[in-house]
């Protein structure tokens with residue numbers, strides 16, 4: 001019988017990325033995210049390297065292309081919300097779409113225009129350099145396609161933009177791609193980042209730096225977890241269906257059963273997106289995507305044994321146009 005309570009509350013204001021420690025280590029090279037160098041730069045999508053990370057993520061691109069080929073019918077009109085460098089719009093045209101409205105609020109739209117021209121696709125794409133929520137289209141569309149999925153699904157403002165697109169742009173029997181996104185959560189024993197980023201805060205030349213540990217647990221960390229790191233089966237915390245729901249405040253709690261003894265030091269989060277009836281895109285530990293998994297540490301690790309019950313509560317306040325803030329609170333209780 002164990003008895004403990006750990007509560008953590010943290011809010012992420014402005015840009016979620018500023019608080020992420022990104023560990024992109026491949027062989028001996030380190031790919032540096034621009035926000036690490038210039039954290040004051042407001043839009044990460046103004047950097048080619050950020051797009052390269054997504055465009056050369058084979059699992060992401062192959063699954064989107066498979067779903068596009070299943071869903072797009074010859075003659076369809078499509079809107080691509082957040083087209084970036086345009087890839088999803090181009091794939092829709094290749095699959096038979098008649099026309100694509102490509103909406104993008106960042107300057108990446110200029111690259112998309114050049115790439116469309118180079119590939120002879122300009123006459124079938126209408127570009128809109130706006131936030132989709134401030135954009136009007138001259139016609140309704142058969143398909144709303146998007147890839148606005150963040151590391152923990154919702155932090156980039158996907159929900160409000162897709163609810164709005166469904167309401168204003170989609171014909172009645174139209175298709176959303178993705179239609180549904182869920183946030184998965186599991187208890188973990190993370191071995192690298194916890195040591196390097198949380199437990200590292202001790203004395204420095206006789207000066208007590210332990211205060212910084214409290215700050216370090218307020219961040220999310222990107223991590224390459226394996227199945228073995230999980231101390232419980234994953235559970236689906238939030239499932240948002242863009243066709244029929246419009247919730248901007250998500251609150252849920254789940255009881256987890258510990259499946260192996262270990263040292264619980266946080267929760268892992270990832271998403272699962274339903275791109276079509278046959279295609280699921282996941283960023284879980286078995287996947288190989290650029291999203292990796294998110295690790296949210298707790299201040300004091302907890303020794304757990306088989307069959308212990310641990311309750312996790314998560315409260316999410318999603319970004320809206322009015323309130324550009326993503327709030328994530330969680331607490332863990334054992335009994």
Ligand SMILES: C[S@@+](CC[C@H](N)C(=O)[O-])C[C@H]1O[C@@H](n2cnc3c(N)ncnc32)[C@H](O)[C@@H]1O
Nearest residue numbers: 045082083084103104105106130131132147161
């Ligand atoms: C994750 S990237 C995906 C880019 C591209 N669709 C792809 O698959 O490579 C998301 C893009 O959507 C844009 N974006 C996000 N929300 C938007 C909105 N509401 N309106 C317009 N652009 C948006 C961002 O600026 C960014 O370029």
